[in-house]
Amino acid sequence: MPTLRGNCHCGNIEVAFTTALAPEQLRLRACACSFCRRHGARTTSDPKGHVEIIVHSERELSRHRFGLRTADFLICRRCGVYVGAVIAIGGNWYATLNVNTLDSEQSLGQEAMTVSYEEESASQRVLRRQSHWTPATINVASLPPS
Secondary structure, three states: OOEEEEEOOOOOEEEEEEOOOOHHHOOOEEEOOHHHHHHOOOEEOOOOOEEEEEEOOHHHEEEEOOOOOOOEEEEEOOOOOEEEEEEEEOOEEEEEEEHHHEOOHHHOOOOOEEEOOOOOOHHHHHHHHHHHOEEEEEEEOOOOOO
């Protein structure tokens, strides 16, 4: 299974996305919400894959919640890059990644399908994320004493 790697611009947030799909086979989404549109996000996930998210400085991580407040959108405070979103369900993490942060982004040239989730209830949104997002591990480095 190939592993696609990436990070925010400054390297504070890194990702390692393992998927059985070739990059050109991944389904890309362009969410119609104002947050994703303004960030130019193209996202993907693979429920049969795994993503490891490594945060080097938690102090430089912004976890933004909006709308139904069901997921944390991970943004680097230092460089402003939106890396992806995560949700904890039943003690397990699931993630969707902004493919624009991946090193192999150039091989992800397929068109992103525009999607809108505005009609979903909070419970519908959680169930969709659990079944469609990628199982994830989040590793946050310890902060040095100030």
